[in-house]
Amino acid sequence: MRAPMSDRLRLMVILLLAISSEGSPSDRDEPKKKPSEQLVPVGATTALMCEPAFVSDSKATWFRDGSPVATVSNHSNAIYQNRSPTAPAAEKLPEVGFLTIFNVSKEDQGTYWCRRETDGQFGEVFNLQVAFLDVPTDFHITLSSKHPKTGESFYAHCPIPEGFPTPRITWTVNEMPMSHVSSDFEVFANGTLHLPRMSFHHFGTLECRALNFAGKAIARTFVSSRELHPQMESIQMESIGNSLRGSFHSACFMFLMGCLATCACVLIYLLGVVCLMRRRPRLTLRPTWWSRGDPALAPGFRKAVVPLPDCFANARMLSPA
Ligand SMILES: *[C@@H]1O[C@H](CO)[C@@H](O)[C@H](O)[C@H]1NC(C)=O
Ligand SMILES: *[C@@H]1O[C@H](CO)[C@@H](O)[C@H](O)[C@H]1NC(C)=O
Ligand SMILES: *[C@@H]1O[C@H](CO)[C@@H](O)[C@H](O)[C@H]1NC(C)=O
Numbered sequence: 001m002r003a004p005m006s007d008r009l010r011l012m013v014i015l016l017l018a019i020s021s022e023g024s025p026s027d028r029d030e031p032k033k034k035p036s037e038q039l040v041p042v043g044a045t046t047a048l049m050c051e052p053a054f055v056s057d058s059k060a061t062w063f064r065d066g067s068p069v070a071t072v073s074n075h076s077n078a079i080y081q082n083r084s085p086t087a088p089a090a091e092k093l094p095e096v097g098f099l100t101i102f103n104v105s106k107e108d109q110g111t112y113w114c115r116r117e118t119d120g121q122f123g124e125v126f127n128l129q130v131a132f133l134d135v136p137t138d139f140h141i142t143l144s145s146k147h148p149k150t151g152e153s154f155y156a157h158c159p160i161p162e163g164f165p166t167p168r169i170t171w172t173v174n175e176m177p178m179s180h181v182s183s184d185f186e187v188f189a190n191g192t193l194h195l196p197r198m199s200f201h202h203f204g205t206l207e208c209r210a211l212n213f214a215g216k217a218i219a220r221t222f223v224s225s226r227e228l229h230p231q232m233e234s235i236q237m238e239s240i241g242n243s244l245r246g247s248f249h250s251a252c253f254m255f256l257m258g259c260l261a262t263c264a265c266v267l268i269y270l271l272g273v274v275c276l277m278r279r280r281p282r283l284t285l286r287p288t289w290w291s292r293g294d295p296a297l298a299p300g301f302r303k304a305v306v307p308l309p310d311c312f313a314n315a316r317m318l319s320p321a
Pocket of ligand 3: 157188189190191192
């Protein structure tokens with residue numbers, strides 16, 4: 001007889017507890033909104049806005065991962081950790097509750113939100129991600145062979161620097177993207193470049209670039225073949241000669257085009273001057289043949305007078321008709 005009674009009591013207590021915990025807003029410190037991603041490079045400045053907009057005369061608290069970090073109001077902003085501004089000339093933000101983070105560092109990564117004090121309403125939630133690129137001091141390329149032969153398989157390794165977002169590796173040979181130089185190459189996820197068959201145009205300055213939103217790192221090395229050295233030099237010389245000859249030809253062509261353009265300009269100018277000089281002394285108005293000749297025109301129109309430049313008038317006078 002007593003057991004069901006105590007069960008009912010327990011149930012009531014649990015229900016009451018559940019209702020009371022739901023009723024007090026202070027127990028729920030985490031906003032339910034989906035955070036918006038905010039990617040900021042190391043050392044930069046960012047300002048987070050307390051939205052939705054304040055109602056007048058309200059205060060709000062900025063939280064980072066659940067702990068309060070600053071308070072703002074409808075007419076004041078806050079600076080995170082009271083850091084000194086890195087750029088004094090930074091444009092002035094309106095004082096409406098911004099949280100400004102100067103000189104962002106990797107440790108600042110986290111979830112930020114603001115909450116109105118009057119009604120406990122949450123503003124927008126930001127997930128601050130810090131973009132960085134940590135380049136090791138000895139960032140260099142390692143080659144599978146110092147002097148590869150043509151036709152050989154060849155590897156070059158570029159260490160991927162630590163960074164967020166993961167840096168992208170690109171390779172160039174003599175400042176040309178690898179895809180322009182070779183149709184047969186592979187770049188592995190670990191940063192290794194593989195050329196299955198070494199050829200002449202793979203020799204020269206090999207460069208690896210690691211790039212992400214926060215910065216870039218560059219490593220260079222020179223790849224030559226000892227055995228083919230004299231031959232390679234001659235090839236290089238030849239290609240230099242060719243390119244020189246090419247540039248000489250294009251220079252000649254451009255020069256001739258320039259000459260032609262200048263001649264044309266001078267000719268046009270002279271014609272214009274001759275025309276104007278012959279015209280200036282006496283500016284006369286003469287009727288032309290087409291304005292006089294048509295008998296179908298009303299009498300008033302017969303004597304229509306149309307100005308005609310002297311060049312044309314004189315030309316007409318020269319002709320026997
Ligand atoms: C902030 O609130 C005060 C008090 O209500 C009001 O006088 C002021 O105009 C508000 N400021 C802004 C920028 O809304
Ligand atoms: C920015 O912060 C780093 C440490 O995170 C510090 O070494 C550097 O001096 C700071 N720069 C400025 C301009 O305050
Ligand atoms: C990188 O990956 C490739 C393919 O998985 C492998 O052949 C090469 O040895 C690796 N390089 C280094 C330095 O680990």
